[in-house]
Amino acid sequence: MRKNAILNAREIELLARREEITPAELRAGLESGQITVVRNRGGRPLAIGAGCYVKVNANIGTSPARPEVKAELEKLRAVEAAGADAVMDLSTGGDLARVRREIMAASRIPVGSVPVYGAMVNAVRKYKAVQKMSAEALWEQIEAEAAGGVAFMTVHTGVSERIVRGLADGERLINIVSRGGSLLACWIAANRRENPLLEDFGRLVKIAARYGTALSLGDGLRPGAVADSTDRFQIEELLTLGRQAAEARRAGVPVLIEGPGHIPLHQVEMNVKLAKQVCHGAPLYLLGPLVTDFAPGYDHIVSAIGGALAAMAGADFLCYVTPSEHLGLPGVKEVREGVYTARIAAHAADLARGKPGALERDLRISSARRDRDWAGQKRWALNPEKVAEAVGTESDFCSMCGEFCSMRFSEKLSPAKRKRKNG
Amino acid sequence: MRKNAILNAREIELLARREEITPAELRAGLESGQITVVRNRGGRPLAIGAGCYVKVNANIGTSPARPEVKAELEKLRAVEAAGADAVMDLSTGGDLARVRREIMAASRIPVGSVPVYGAMVNAVRKYKAVQKMSAEALWEQIEAEAAGGVAFMTVHTGVSERIVRGLADGERLINIVSRGGSLLACWIAANRRENPLLEDFGRLVKIAARYGTALSLGDGLRPGAVADSTDRFQIEELLTLGRQAAEARRAGVPVLIEGPGHIPLHQVEMNVKLAKQVCHGAPLYLLGPLVTDFAPGYDHIVSAIGGALAAMAGADFLCYVTPSEHLGLPGVKEVREGVYTARIAAHAADLARGKPGALERDLRISSARRDRDWAGQKRWALNPEKVAEAVGTESDFCSMCGEFCSMRFSEKLSPAKRKRKNG
Secondary structure (H helix, E strand, O other), X not given: OOOOOOOOHHXXXXXXXXXXXXXXXXXXXXXXXXXXXXXXXXXOOEEEXXXXXXXXXXXXXXXXXXXXXXXXXHHHHHHHHHOOOEEEEOOOOOOHHHHHXXXXXXXXXXXXXXXXXXXXXXXXXXXXXXXXXXXHHHHHHHXXXXXXXXXXXXXXXXXXXXXXXXXXXXXXXXOOOOHHHHHHHHHHHHHOOOOHHHHOHHHHHHHHHHHOXXXXXXXXXXXXXXXXXXXHHHHHHHHHHHHHHHHHHHOOOOEEEEEOOEOOHHHHHHHHHHHHHHOOOOOEEEEOOEOOOOOOOOHHHHHHHHHHHHHHHOOOEEEOOOOOOOOOOOOHHHHHXXXXXXXXXXXXXXXXXXXXXXXXXXXXXXXXXXXXXXXXXXXXXXXXXXXXXXXXOOOOOOOOOOOOOHHHHHHOOOOXXXXXXXX | OOOOOOOOHHHXXXXXXXXXXXXXXXXXXXXXXXXXXXXXXXXXXXXXXXXXXXXXXXXXXXEOOEOOHHHHHHHHHHHHHOOOXXXXXXXXXXXXXXXXXXHHHHOOOOEEXXXXXXXXXXXXXXXXXXXXXXXXXXXXXXXXXXXXXXXXXXXXXXXXXXXXXXXXXXXXXXXXOOXXXXXXXXXXXXXXXXXXXXXXXXXXXHHHHHHOOEEEEOOOOOOOOHHHOOOHHHHHHHHHHHHHHHHHHHOOOOEEEEEOOEOOHHHHHHHHHHHHHHOOOOOEEEEOOEOOOOOOOOXXXXXXXXXXXXXXXXXXXXXXXXXXXXXXXXXXXXXXXXXXXXXXXXXXXXXXXXXXXXXXXXXXXXXXXXXXXXXXXXXXXXXXXXXXXXXXXXXXXXXXXXXXXXXXXXXOOOOOHHHHHOO
């Protein structure tokens, strides 16, 4: 069987060109574990990590209340069209294996999964209780999803019995907001057993190595409220992930490190640098960070603030947050806005990190804006539809300033400029 | 005549309490010029500056294509309801004096204006050319608006003949994006004369002192593309503003300093600190900063990213940017979203700066979220409507995770917590 993540020389060259790094830099990053390539079996590779463009992931998936795969395939098309680099199937409703297969078959971008969901859903269906899941059933689920060719999988390998006991002290405002994390924690508490994924991390590494699946080491203890940010549970889990990242790397298994969570603005940079340090520079994959808890309905914006700052500080992969976060399952409109918003954060960080293609794009759209070239603005806009919808696209100025257009007034101040800058 | 900005002891006390600083701190800030109080004649005062909560301004105003005051009054109500702290009337269409009077009469929050607009619109109506405006007409307009009782006015006092000559070199991608700045620059270029507001800054200070109007020293040279960020024109103007801020302070006239503009993420903190340093700690009033040019339709989000980072670094007053920025005049829906989005940036910075009321609010909404208390979430949400619209508000979990609710699972891990944390 061909492993997902092995690249030939031609692929290395193409991938390096896409990331605007040299093939040697890409090879060095893969070697050191600072770049992780994820790909579906038979699919296109995606490079995530040091020196690469910041990437965006979109979560889709059924829920018990909305188990239809059709709606999720529609979301898949929407997030691909909006420019998501990867997608995760977080389904918990309907026939999970079928949903995953259909998403894998339809997706042109790498697909990630969270096997603990499938194992837990099965346990609930069979025994009416998550804690009755057998450890072996979890391993079987992991192997089945890896064998199914997913590009990467989230595994909550840092949720330890020790942390779960510690939570009983009641220090946290909200104990656990990670779904997989909370399910595993309940299992640990009910069975008075260590997390199988932590206890036998080597088995996980072997499965990942066998199928070429990247391991995304999940942050089951990510803070779910800014009051819980950077607490001992979060950091203790991170230390475990760091140790596991090193172990996986020794076995040649590429990893991603999942990061927090709800983090106030002044702790974002520190958290990113800490995670990078503790995890030996492994690519950092963030959900958020959400820099405040108080804006349900706007959490895509809240996370774009945190995500931009985090990516400037070194985070590599941003999981989108949609306007539905904390409120309900997103629809097509929400997933689309989620992707566009996360792409703003990623692009702002790429600009800050000096990626040449990012600045080029800003130069192009600003030149078009200066020239009141609406077709050009549409061409280079994040979401061309927004320009197309705008009023006044036929005129030499827009309805905001009307005839008092600063662009029109001030271009006369340096007549030679246009030739020089827009060549 | 009672000056707008003079506060009695009772007002000082109330204002300090609102800002969660001591009356002594407020007095010291007013004395040093690091806090500026703005108020309409007869209206409530608003403190902006060091140690205070970050404030949000909303721009409204007619345009030549949409001259009706009624629509602007509707926007005024919308931005007040969404929580704007101040509003600026940027009208350029219809009967400007009447529009301003009606907005002043209806507004419960401080109103700012930009007198150069009125002067320029009059010149265009009278002579069909902005450059034919007489300097005296500009001074009359300024005095009329100050006498009308506006709380603060933007004056582009740093747009110098020297800078306008410099722009002819064509270094900038977009010369000027400030409307007032571009109008003044054209006037300067056409008349080969210095900017009257710069040349006779003392006269401006005298008018402001007479009526108790705060001066918002405008950034006519703010970069309008990230490629132009932190260039010599922007910084040269800033140096002038710093000198003028000191002069105004010597005369007891409170100032605000208007900041950039389009600034890439990695230059935001530096720009804020530079402006604060050069302007002797005067309150910094930002439009944006927009951290990329490439997202028309999403510029409220783009500016929230920059605004949050800037306010964390010390900016005091954020001018909202609406989703219509770069595309057209915003409607009611856009101004509302603009305010909410700017408030996210302000609040995220308040959290980062340790303002007690900000953290309290996050604690309250997160406690409600943990407890699936939808009424509580609605009460503490930035925009309660967003919670009200959400699905599943009657149930013990939401449609995102359904029965696999991490809150519900994980609360069992520490049964004593609720009493301790949500008292």
